[in-house]
Amino acid sequence: MTAAVVTGLGVTAPNGLGTEEFWKATLAGESGLGPVTRFDAAQYPSRIAGEVTGYAAEEHIPSRLMPQTDHMTRLALTAADWALADAGIDTGELPEYGIGVVxxxxxxxxxxxxxxxxxxxxxxxxxxxxxxxxxxxxxxxxGQISIRHKLRGPSGVLLTEQAGGIDAIGHARRHIRKGFPAVIAGGVDAAICPWGWVPQIASGLMSTVDDPARAYLPFAAEASGYVPGEGGAILLLEDAESAAGRGAEHIYGEIAGYAAT
Incomplete structure (x- = not known):
């Protein structure tokens, strides 16, 4: 059976830009939560979010793409660029329809x-x-990731809320098991604006605690709801034999199984 391995990582997260910075902050227990700054949230009952800070889109995104992309897509494009660079893969050396995007x-x-x-x-x-x-x-x-890197393999998009990033990896694994050499997969969001905020508040599931250190306590008795965040992670999954054949610099791990209900 074909094995799917992870050879590239790209992270744009509230507690770190880039895999190294993100992982360092995660090991240190550094939170990325704080008061909303992307808009004036004073009038809303929920005022805490995980915002990606220190990110200048102009440093990562071609000027021609700036007018046609949202903050969310710019973060996704940046993470995908980093994942491909981390994997050291030359997309031009693979079959024209060899790399998909999910x-x-x-x-x-x-x-x-x-x-x-x-x-x-x-x-x-x-x-x-x-x-x-x-x-x-x-x-x-x-769409934008596949166009930017000329990736014409099987592509798709999932809307499964907080499980979306993991589900995308599971679907990418399916494509690799069907014989495709590589798939870019992951989840990136950015809905920290009034239009994205109000419907989430209407769900009744958002935390209304103003202390960033206490706003999100998912496994505690005093849990008060979730806190929206922006950013995410993009991974490059490869067929293990294909990765070995091109001399992949590193293999972070294997996606050994996946299931969802």
Missing amino acids: TSASGGAVEFGQRELQNLWSKGKEYVSAYQSFAWFYAVNT
């Missing part, structure tokens, strides 16, 4: 959508970007 997102690029709808309401339809036709869509991360 990502997950819970809501889509809502910040982009909110801005364009505000333009529609306040200025008129001629002020709405043509990119609104796809930039808001929850599948846009998969």
